[in-house]
Structures are given as C-alpha cells and as structure tokens.
Amino acid sequence: MNIFDLYLEKILKVVKQANKDKLIEVPENLKGINVDIPPPQFNCDISTNVAMVLAKPNKKSPIDVANQLVSLIKNDDTEIEDISIAKPGFINIKFKNSFWNNFLKEVISSGNNFGVNKKITKKKFLIEFVSANPTGPLHVGHCRGAILGDVLSNLLLFNNHTVSKEYYVNDYGNQILHFSKSVYFRIREILKKEAFPKDNADLYPGDYIIDIAKNIIKNNKDLNFDNFEKISSKLTSLSVQESLKLIKFNLKNLGIVHDKFISETDIVNNNEVEKTINKLKKNNFVYEGKIKAPESEKSSKWTERNQLLFKSTDFGDDKDRALQKADKSWTYFASDVAYHNNKIDRKYDVLINILGADHAGYIKRITSVVEAISGKKNLLICKVSQLVKLIKDGKPFKMSKRKGDYITVEDLIEEVGKDATRFIMLNRSSDVELDFDFTKVKEKSRDNPLYYVQYCYARISSVFRNVGKKIDDEINIKDYNFNYTNEELKILKKISEWPLCIEIASSKLEPHRLPVYLYELASEFHSYWNMGKDDESKRFITPDKKIADDKLVFIKSVSNVIKSGMKILNVETPEKM
RNA sequence: GCGCUCUUAGCUCAGCUGGAUAGAGCAUCGGUUUUCUAAACCGCAGGUCGGAGGUUCGAAUCCUCCAGAGCGCGCCA
Numbered sequence: 115m116n117i118f119d120l121y122l123e124k125i126l127k128v129v130k131q132a133n134k135d136k137l138i139e140v141p142e143n144l145k146g147i148n149v150d151i152p153p154p155q156f157n158c159d160i161s162t163n164v165a166m167v168l169a170k171p172n173k174k175s176p177i178d179v180a181n182q183l184v185s186l187i188k189n190d191d192t193e194i195e196d197i198s199i200a201k202p203g204f205i206n207i208k209f210k211n212s213f214w215n216n217f218l219k220e221v222i223s224s225g226n227n228f229g230v231n232k233k234i235t236k237k238k239f240l241i242e243f244v245s246a247n248p249t250g251p252l253h254v255g256h257c258r259g260a261i262l263g264d265v266l267s268n269l270l271l272f273n274n275h276t277v278s279k280e281y282y283v284n285d286y287g288n289q290i291l292h293f294s295k296s297v298y299f300r301i302r303e304i305l306k307k308e309a310f311p312k313d314n315a316d317l318y319p320g321d322y323i324i325d326i327a328k329n330i331i332k333n334n335k336d337l338n339f340d341n342f343e344k345i346s347s348k349l350t351s352l353s354v355q356e357s358l359k360l361i362k363f364n365l366k367n368l369g370i371v372h373d374k375f376i377s378e379t380d381i382v383n384n385n386e387v388e389k390t391i392n393k394l395k396k397n398n399f400v401y402e403g404k405i406k407a408p409e410s411e412k413s414s415k416w417t418e419r420n421q422l423l424f425k426s427t428d429f430g431d432d433k434d435r436a437l438q439k440a441d442k443s444w445t446y447f448a449s450d451v452a453y454h455n456n457k458i459d460r461k462y463d464v465l466i467n468i469l470g471a472d473h474a475g476y477i478k479r480i481t482s483v484v485e486a487i488s489g490k491k492n493l494l495i496c497k498v499s500q501l502v503k504l505i506k507d508g509k510p511f512k513m514s515k516r517k518g519d520y521i522t523v524e525d526l527i528e529e530v531g532k533d534a535t536r537f538i539m540l541n542r543s544s545d546v547e548l549d550f551d552f553t554k555v556k557e558k559s560r561d562n563p564l565y566y567v568q569y570c571y572a573r574i575s576s577v578f579r580n581v582g583k584k585i586d587d588e589i590n591i592k593d594y595n596f597n598y599t600n601e602e603l604k605i606l607k608k609i610s611e612w613p614l615c616i617e618i619a620s621s622k623l624e625p626h627r628l629p630v631y632l633y634e635l636a637s638e639f640h641s642y643w644n645m646g647k648d649d650e651s652k653r654f655i656t657p658d659k660k661i662a663d664d665k666l667v668f669i670k671s672v673s674n675v676i677k678s679g680m681k682i683l684n685v686e687t688p689e690k691m
Numbered sequence: 692g693c694g695c696u697c698u699u700a701g702c703u704c705a706g707c708u709g710g711a712u713a714g715a716g717c718a719u720c721g722g723u724u725u726u727c728u729a730a731a732c733c734g735c736a737g738g739u740c741g742g743a744g745g746u747u748c749g750a751a752u753c754c755u756c757c758a759g760a761g762c763g764c765g766c767c768a
Binding site for chain 2: 146148150152153155156161163166169170175176200201202203204247249284286287288289290378405407408409416417419421431432433436438439440441445446447450470471472473474475476477478498500501503541542543545546547549551561562563565566568569570572573575576577579580581618621622626627630633634637640641643644645646647648650653654655690691
C-alpha cells in the first residue's frame with residue numbers, strides 16, 4: 115500500500131466531484147497535483163499542493179482554495195484526525211491512530227511483498243551488464259557496473275517484471291587475438307623455456323595467463339604447440355573458456371549470476387551481421403562513404419578510404435559509424451549491431467545496457483541503431499556507471515594493464531567482503547564518481563554503512579530471541595492495537611515511504627536510493643532503541659504482555675522492510691553480530 | 692574543437708518527475724554502558740546549493756549562457 119498514491123486518488127476524486135458540483139474550476143489537463151512527505155517540523159503525515167495548483171484557474175488565493183477543499187476532503191474520510199492549511203497553501207493531513215494500526219497490519223501481512231508496485235503493468239526486460247572482455251579476471255573497475263546491473267534486475271524482479279540478465283562475450287577481434295597469443299607464449303615458456311616477450315605492449319603480462327596456460331596444457335595433452343597459426347582458433351576458444359571460468363567465478367563471489375552468455379564469435383559465424391546490415395541497407399541506413407580523421411588522431415596517421423557506414427547522424431550522432439575495418443572484417447560496432455538486432459528479435463519491452471563511463475560515447479550510436487532497426491525511440495536505455503576512484507593509503511591508486519598491477523574482484527572480496535563491496539558501490543548515485551578508499555574500508559570496516567543497517571536487524575532479532583521467539587516466525591496481528599508515541603509515528607512514516615522509494619528507484623533505474631533509505635530507517639530505529647535506556651517504558655520487553663506483544667509487531671515491520679530491502683541488494687541480514 | 696557526466700557544510704555525499712526553515716556521515720569538541728547488542732545514541736558547530744540570467748505563485752531541482760573537474764571523441768573492444 116502506497117499511502118501517497120491512495121490519498122492522491124482520494125483528493126483527485128474530491129476535486130472532480132467539487133467541479134461537478136460547480137464549486138471549483140478544474141482545468142482540462144489536470145497536472146502537477148502531488149501528495150508529498152511533509153517536512154518533519156510540521157505535525158502532520160502527508161501534505162498536498164492541490165490548492166496551489168488550482169489557485170490560478172479559480173482566480174483565488176491558494177489559501178482560499180485550500181479553505182474550500184479542506185472540509186470536502188475531511189468529509190469524505192474517517193481516518194483523518196486533523197487537516198490544516200499552511201503558509202503558501204499546503205493542505206496538511208494528520209491521520210488517526212487507527213489509520214496507522216491498519217497500515218501496520220497490512221505491512222506485516224504483506225511480508226516481503228510490502229512495497230511492490232502493483233499499479234504498473236508487467237514488462238519483459240533484457241538487461242546486459244558486465245560484458246567485460248574475456249581476457250582475464252574481473253577487476254575493481256568492473257564491479258560497480260556489475261553490481262548496478264544485478265540490483266537493478268532484482269529491483270525489477272521485485273516489482274514482478276520478467277528480467278533476463280545477459281553477458282555479451284567479446285570473443286572476436288584483435289584484443290582476443292593478443293590475449294590468445296599471450297597464452298601461447300606462456301605455454302612456450304612452460305614447455306620450451308622460451309622467455310615471454312615482456313616488451314610487447316600488445317600482450318597481456320598478468321600472472322593469471324600462466325595459470326590459464328597450465329590448465330590448457332594439462333587438459334589438451336594431444337595438442338601441438340609448435341605453430342601458433344595452426345592452432346590459433348582452437349587455442350583462442352580454449353583461452354576464452356578459461357577466462358570465462360575465472361569471470362563466472364568472480365561474479366559468483368559477488369553474488370551475481372547471469373542468465374545467458376552470448377558469444378560475439380557465434381553472432382559473426384551465424385551470419386547475423388550480414389543479415390542485420392542488409393536489413394539496415396534496405397531502409398537506407400547504410401552506405402559506402404568516407405569518414406574524417408578523429409580530433410584526437412594525428413591526421414598523418416589517418417588514411418581516408420571508402421567503407422561501409424551506418425548513418426547514425428540521422429539520429430543525432432556526431433558522425434556516421436564504421437561497420438567494416440580495412441581488412442573487411444567487422445568492427446566491434448557491426449557485431450554489436452547484430453547482437454542488438456538479435457535482442458530486438460526476441461521481443462522484449464525494454465532493453466537496458468549498463469556501461470562504464472569510458473563507453474558513454476558509444477551510447478548515441480547504439481541507441482541510434484536500435485531505433486533504426488526497431489522503429490522505437492526508447493526501446494534501449496543505457497545506464498552509465500561512473501568511475502570508481504581507488505584510494506590506497508590516502509593516495510589515488512591507478513591500475514595499469516601494462517604493469518599488471520590490478521586490484522581484482524577476488525582481492526576486494528577477500529579484504530572487504532562481498533556484502534560491504536556491494537553496499538558501498540551502491541550507496542552512491544551511479545552518475546557520480548565513487549571514492550573507494552581501500553585502506554579505509556578495510557581498516558574501519560565497522561564504520562561501514564552496511565553494518566549500521568545490519569545491526570538494526572540484529573537488534574530486532576535479539577528482542578525476539580529474548581522473548582523466546584524467532585524473527586522469522588509468523589506473528590499474530592489479530593488483536594494488534596497500539597497507541598503510538600511520536601517516535602513510533604516517525605518510524606511508521608518512514609516505513610510508509612518505502613513503496614515510494616521502490617517506485618522511484620525502479621522507474622528512474624536508480625538503485626542507490628535503497629541503501630540510502632535503509633540507512634535512514636536504521637538510523638531512526640537506533641535512536642528509538644536508545645530511548646529505552648533513560649526511560650524503561652520505551653523498552654520493547656515490558657511487563658505488560660499486551661504492550662510487549664504489540665511492540666513486537668511494531669518492530670517486526672521495521673525488520674520486514676530491512677530484510678526485503680537487503681534481499682534486493684543481495685546482502686545478508688545476520689540475526690547476530 | 693565537439694559530446695556526455697558532475698559541481699550542495701572543512702572532507703565524502705543524499706535531496707533534483709519544481710514546493711514549506713536544504714539533510715546525513717566523516718573529521719573537531721562535549722556527553723551517554725549496574726538496563727532488550729555502545730558495530731549504538733545525544734548535543735555543539737559548520738551553507739550566498741560553482742557563477743550569471745530566464746521560466747514560475749514558488750527553483751538546489753526546469754531552460755540558456757559562462758567557469759571548473761572527470762570521461763570519451765578509432766579503421767580498438
């Protein structure tokens with residue numbers, strides 16, 4: 115139950131009726147009327163701006179309109195204790211105690227489904243995320259997008275949408291060739307004691323390549339490693355397999371499991387690229403032409419030539435984009451176009467791509483091509499996760515591919531833990547660069563916001579433990595009837611904001627709102643808890659059986675929200691800490 | 692040069708589908724454990740929301756311009 119939606123509907127109904135009764139003018143397209151959370155200093159539960167919106171069409175002051183509406187709203191409703199008008203023209207509503215009792219009963223009986231947005235239509239989502247090159251294990255830089263995509267999926271699933279999580283494996287092209295050559299040289303190093311060519315900047319220097327080489331030797335005793343060209347395709351596929359094994363292991367340790375891995379090589383080999391490009395040709399989106407040298411490139415290095423181009427400028431891109439390289443093989447973009455055509459063919463309502471900040475420049479061309487193929491403007495939504503700035507011992511720490519000095523996902527999990535990693539990465543808007551202070555998080559792990567929220571849940575569990583119950587047990591709400599203090603009302607109001615938080619987070623694809631909300635809820639609970647120190651009547655376990663039972667129900671509602679929130683984040687809620 | 696993102700307290704950030712006196716955490720300083728978990732709480736202090744215009748009854752939030760920071764601008768992936 116979203117009480118803000120509930121009251122918006124009620125108020126709109128009142129307004130429309132008043133219009134019918136010729137009491138009030140209502141414009142044709144009624145827009146901008148909201149029911150909001152009032153600032154805490156006002157002694158009320160919800161507030162609305164109706165009067166201010168309707169002031170102009172009625173040629174009255176907002177206060178006058180409010181005066182007119184107040185009695186109409188109250189007449190219609192037995193749950194309102196007090197309704198008042200505040201300065202510019204807000205109408206503030208305070209509910210009766212019984213309203214909150216009914217609200218709480220509903221929170222409890224909805225269990226983990228409290229907050230699910232019931233009014234939206236179910237959709238089929240395809241979300242592509244991570245899609246890191248299969249040339250080695252995942253590092254910290256991959257983490258943020260991975261977690262963002264995963265929690266976004268959970269959030270959509272929570273709202274009963276269908277979600278398919280995909281990883282696009284870029285196992286085609288030059289990078290992969292260099293990777294597979296690196297494995298080859300490591301194999302030669304092991305078998306023939308030939309030194310690995312460390313000066314070759316194209317090759318991958320990391321030690322994990324040695325492990326991959328060892329595994330390939332072990333499992334392919336009959337393979338002859340004398341000539342790279344001869345075994346190139348076999349070795350490439352073996353190397354990619356090994357590296358995918360590592361990546362899947364990393365993802366699993368982060369709590370992430372994709373539904374599908376789609377191979378770029380497969381897309382190319384199935385002629386999907388030609389198919390898709392022909393489709394685009396038919397609609398005049400592809401032509402032979404030249405493109406100018408990019409600004410960053412020294413123009414002397416650039417050779418202008420005729421090549422196959424996609425007309426992304428038709429959709430607002432800076433320039434048209436190349437589909438074929440000089441050797442006529444497909445560009446990365448071309449096969450990605452085919453992959454997106456493949457996605458479109460599978461009939462999803464919404465496609466989401468999670469990209470790293472360094473790929474933000476790619477968005478225009480890929481959304482253009484999706485629009486060109488599907489004819490739909492917003493079928494594909496791209497979400498960028500900004501950089502993670504690593505800080506070590508108080509100094510920025512740059513990872514270097516050449517030196518092979520990476521902080522891998524495994525390092526991170528080992529030092530900080532999966533849950534803390536997820537929570538910290540999610541605690542900030544993905545639009546903002548994130549400071550990840552490795553040393554600080556590790557040393558001061560107790561100051562971590564994750565523990566703050568978990569501790570709240572653990573405290574509630576401990577109350578249940580102390581009365582010989584379990585936090586997960588069914589709880590009886592039949593006789594529940596509680597008289598709330600102001601502190602308890604504050605918590606209830608916060609709980610009532612949970613469905614709103616879910617709604618905004620999923621409609622704007624901003625999962626960081628969840629940890630932020632959970633932190634606030636936990637904060638209010640911790641305050642409340644500490645009141646029991648000075649004032650025995652504010653403790654949960656009290657001699658009065660009825661009050662103690664009711665308080666148990668009350669705190670159970672807090673733990674319910676924490677638990678379902680943490681479930682969406684895929685983070686543990688321990689009962690003891 | 693062009694594009695995208697950001698600029699809010701000393702630091703790190705919420706708040707941005709327009710609403711009332713702009714909020715947290717950290718850091719500083721001071722206080723709270725015979726009591727359901729002190730991984731907690733309470734208090735003090737800290738702000739021309741980068742700047743200038745505009746739209747509006749109302750702007751941190753929307754629009755325009757300017758400045759600064761980051762990322763990108765490939766026939767790499």
